[in-house]
Amino acid sequence: MKRVNQYKKLFNVEKEIDLKQLKSTYRNLVKEWHPDKFRETDEKHAEAEVKSKEIIDGYHFLVSIAPQTIEANLEEYNRTINEAGIADYQHKGNLLEISFTNRTTYEYFGVNKKLFIKFISSDKQVRFAKRNIYNSFLYRKSKKDLELQTA
Incomplete structure (x- = not known):
């Protein structure tokens, strides 16, 4: 933030x-x-x-x-969070970066450490993220993702 x-x-x-x-x-x-x-x-x-x-x-x-x-990108975003699994994630400060199995990456702003720990401790991370992260925090498609697409 x-x-x-x-x-x-x-x-x-x-x-x-x-x-x-x-x-x-x-x-x-x-x-x-x-x-x-x-x-x-x-x-x-x-x-x-x-x-x-x-x-x-x-x-x-x-x-x-x-x-x-x-x-403008809502349809693509909804498709990603509903159909793709989580491939990887990183948390730094209050920024959570989630890479999906469809090779897209989104950054979520304002995700604190306490929520991140609950996310990684969850036995169903996708379900936890759908309920607590995806539509609760400001997000954007990551630059890293855009660089991968142009390479």
Whole structure:
């Protein structure tokens, strides 16, 4: 959730993400922080390079968790959670990453350690995840999954 809040703050997103407004803000931020705007000898150039990468990452991240994106991919997501089994999982901080047997990976934000321990201790992990994780937490399709598909 820390990353979600960090990017929302960067793009001045108050509550729900509006893709049209997000795109407009993104374009303005890119214009403001583009490294070519500064000379390479200027110390602002290095700062602009870092900031522009953060802006690009933040934009793609926020687009991936936007309600319109989730709605557009809902059929595929439901098919995955209902038909594919869990192949692997990782938990770091409050981020749970679940890889499914159909070779897709989703990240779930806000899953605390206590819930994760219940998940891994469950004798029926798929059933536990369906009841307590899949539709209870903010999620997105993982970048790792997208990289596998393009390779």
